[in-house]
Amino acid sequence: MPSKLAAPRGTQDIFPPQSGRWQELEARIHALARRYGYGEIRTPVFESTELFVRGVGETSDIVEKEMYTFQDKGDRSMTLRPEWTAPVVRAALQHGLFTQGPQRLYYLGPIFRYERPQAGRYRQSHQFGIECAGYEQPEADAEVISLAWDLLQAYKIAGVTLKINSIGDETCRPKYREALRAHFLPHRDSLSADSQRRLERNPLRVLDSKAAEDRELVASAPAFEDFLCAECRAHFDAVKRALDAGGIAYEVDSQIVRGLDYYTRTVFEFRSGALGAQNTICAGGRYDGLVGSLGGPDVPAVGFALGLERFLWAIESAGASEEARREGVQAIAIGAQALQELLPLVAALRHTSGWPIFIDYGDRKLLAQLKMADRNNARYALILGEQELAEGRIVLRDLVTRTDRPLPFGKDTLEALGEMRE
């Protein structure tokens, strides 16, 4: 706290053991994506500002006030990635992926948004997401939702609900927009200031409002489901059927709209009741027009983004704090000579055993080093002191059962240790 150099607002440093939980989640994500046939894409952390303005939408909150934008030395306007979909599409276009048939890609990494931080909201946060491009079929929507579902199920987080909706396409959305306008316009003056503005620019967004004065009007607003064109209705029905067939529990919620401009047809959110005000941990939908609007061919696509910070928070509040397993060996030398003798064994163990090998160079007493072993959560201690040195032995102490076992010290030690492994 006295340090003047602190991490920037809304960012965080992650240490053990917390970093271990990140690694575990990330490993699970990579494995899951692989099982669904998705390959990882990595893109630059910053992009040309124009990409996000065009991709995310000029009137979206992200572009209007949340971007980390700067001029580089060549006087180009650059922006730290506030979301992944636009960069993924850009990269796929740049390298001609869309001429090579359907693409299944996933990403895992940081995003940046200039916002006031609060519980579950950061200026640098991390997202896992997937993009399934090249299929307009509802099976793709179901696949994407199913992958997210599997990840959430794997952690058995209670109180997570999946809400889905359809926000139509170019055919039916204008009609619905008009119906919404007709619904709200007579009561315009009783709406919140924000909603009045939204009514002008994008009436769909009024449904997003949580303002108390808007609640009643929003609840009584017409549902998009009643305005869907035949094609969109058929698509939505097929998505629901596929989810049913997959045993995925969902709830149709006509108020799910999503903040980004590029969504079409299916939109969905996973929310956790265990979190604070920011309770959406995963959200996504279909964006059939985005690739075309970024100058590419007419490629339909569907995807989601999942916030890792919120997901980890949900996992933790589910209370699954399991005891750290004891693992590895604390190599203990007593005295300078013993240390020199022990070092080659430490090196050999690090190369061959697969265990974490801990060692202290501080010339501490046995007792102190055993305490270190506890702190390191080591399973065994390998003790080499004067007596052992003189007798050509080394003591392997099981730190759980507290039993000692003398082993020959020398070239047989590794072999003897190998027998310890199950």
Place this chain on the structure above:
RNA sequence: GUGACUGUAGCUCAGCUGGUUAGAGCAUCGGCCUGUGGCGCCGAGGGUCGCGGGUUCGAACCCCGUCAGUCACCCCA
């Protein structure tokens, strides 16, 4: 961008209505202990009381400003 609350040791916090050299627990280091641990006992180091200004004989405490943190709003992962 707006609002509320908070800011004392590495961490968690105490510090009564402003009154001498600012405390505790945990953690760290050392000792008890020439070699058998998570416990115990003893001791040590570590603080511009977020920062700046003001009121006062005197401020960690009161006032103003500022910065930071937390939560909430808007909105979102």
